[in-house]
Amino acid sequence: MYCKMCGREMDDDAKFCPSCGEPVEDDMFETEESSETKKSRDYNLETLLGVLAIVFSLMNYLGVFFVHLIGIALGSIVLNLVNRDKKEKKIFSQIGYVTGIIGLLLGIVAIVIGISTQF
Numbered sequence: 001m002y003c004k005m006c007g008r009e010m011d012d013d014a015k016f017c018p019s020c021g022e023p024v025e026d027d028m029f030e031t032e033e034s035s036e037t038k039k040s041r042d043y044n045l046e047t048l049l050g051v052l053a054i055v056f057s058l059m060n061y062l063g064v065f066f067v068h069l070i071g072i073a074l075g076s077i078v079l080n081l082v083n084r085d086k087k088e089k090k091i092f093s094q095i096g097y098v099t100g101i102i103g104l105l106l107g108i109v110a111i112v113i114g115i116s117t118q119f
């Protein structure tokens with residue numbers, strides 16, 4: 001669960017927040033809800049970044065130079081976020097995972113086949 005005061009994650013059976021010392025109230029419903037909200041926000045972020053990675057990489061094929069570098073960067077960020085979620089056994093975005101890989105690969109292929117002639 002998360003501290004209502006500072007938002008830090010803490011043990012479910014903690015009596016006080018290890019970060020700010022705020023006592024834990026027995027108001028579990030609200031705490032559960034806010035952690036669900038946080039999860040779904042992460043989920044949406046990964047999907048959004050993954051789609052952006054594809055868009056930026058594809059723009060390179062349409063003649064916009066250097067944008068594939070943004071696509072590769074975004075793809076890497078998405079895969080890092082997804083891997084972190086998997087390790088922490090949180091809900092992770094499969095859409096974000098797939099789109100992140102596609103964006104990353106499209107960007108790398110753009111470099112390999114030399115579409116970006118100025119590069």
Ligand SMILES: [Zn+2]
Nearest residue numbers: 003006017020
């Ligand atoms: Zn706290």
